[in-house]
Amino acid sequence: MPTASVREVLGGELAVGTEVLVQGWVRTRRDSKAGFSFIHINDGSCFANLQLVADKDLPNYEAGILRLTSGASVSCRGTVVESKGRGQTVEIQALDIDIPGLVEDPDHYPIQPKQHSYEFLRSVAHLRPRTNTFGAVTRIRHAAARAIHEFFDTNGYFWVNTPIITASDAEGAGQLFRVSTLDLMNLPRTDQGQVDFGKDFFSRETFLTVSGQLNVEAFCLAMSKVYTFGPTFRAENSNTARHLAEFWMVEPEVAFADLDDLATLAEDFLKFVFQRVLERCPDDMAFFAEAVEPTAISRLESLVDSRFERMDYGEAIKILQASGKKFEFRPDWGVDLQTEHERFLTEQHCKAPVVVMNYPDEIKAFYMRLNDDGKTVAAMDVLAPGIGEIIGGSQREERLGLLTQRMKHHGLDEHDYSWFLDLRRYGTVPHAGFGLGFERLLNYITGLSNIRDVIPYPRTPGSAPF
RNA sequence: UCCAGCGUGGCUCAAUGGUAGAGCGGGUGACUGUUAAUCACUAGGUUGUAGGUUCGAAUCCUACCGCUGGAGCCA
16 A cells, blocks of 8 residues: 655545555544544645544544544555545545554643744744644745755856864854863863863864855865855854854855856845745745735745845945934944844835945955955845845955955964965955855745744754753 | 843633632543534642742742843854
């Protein structure tokens, strides 16, 4: 007897009369005194549940089926039949139902067929995949990841797996997780009393990566179009709805490209991913539109057809100053945009994602390319309503002299970056790239407002419970 | 890290100094090709932890723990 997923049965892939094996977990059970029970099961394959009809003459009806509660697992051999009730076209008339696992202590089983708070669901991260919401998140996360690879593949990019363990801090900004096998209770010391990292596993200090950019630039200057997609770690003590200590980042890097090319890439990229998710997860998106964010679908659809607003940082400052809005921090040329400024631009002024370009060099990282005006760098941020910065990128400084000058200005030692500088010594070219926070993208797609609700096991300061 | 708020049955919440309640979920029963079914009955809580004030504390005070929202930093 063939096995079928709930999605296959409900999708009409099996003719009425076919005998199949379906397996999943109980969502609800209703009994009829006429002598049968309705059991809705879900196996994660799609949003909808499949209805099993179990007659009372099944051998384990009293002892097993009537004890099924939410969360129990079932393995059902049955016949695909047209449903006599409303609400579904087909259902399974059970021939027998095996129960691998009942729910022990059902009055304490945390997941009920009702609305739970997101906060509570985070406390049961091992059981929340069984909810409508997290099932939908999981499928959309998969669809988005697949769309990302598909976009780059069809556009001639190569996926490069940059190292998770690194010895350099890409942003020059500290806050890394240390990787060490030294015995913390008995650290080796140098003659000067410092910790002797020469005795550590890699014979030097090492950390978890905060960005694959520097490493992927080397491949960019050989393969032309490359990208990374992998986990990223930041030990920043930031406790907000848009920060994780462990998150996934997508970083394309393109040779012979400038900032405008990069902004176009970001726009094409986002549109492609939105379109694919809308195509491939209509039921899940319908759920988010109904239960979370009413405009979840319509705003993605309108974005796919629109052209992203682009503005210079200087222009953005002028718009903010002319807005007449009372901001807590006054917008002024030379200081970075505050969250309240970004929100105004994207939620009120543009009511759509907006690309802000060409920031003052003082507030941006050392590797960004100095513009001809001598005071701005070719950096860009894509800001999204409700999320803030979803993409941050720049054209890279490809001129050796200017790059070393900027490094010195940022207090970085050239010797720590000699391999990176080699890329400017040997056949340098203009190139550009950006970093996209994958979870922030998912927040935008689903309308969920907390980043902890779009990653399977969120890691945040003071919290890594599962 | 800073500011604010919140911790009451399995879950969502009520009770603002005077005997801790409801809905959902669980159990039992009734009823129905049912749709997070419906109806009745029932079990379930030393109110986050430790102190303090008071005749009396879920309620007021202190500390700690946890969570949430906002800020900074960023993706």
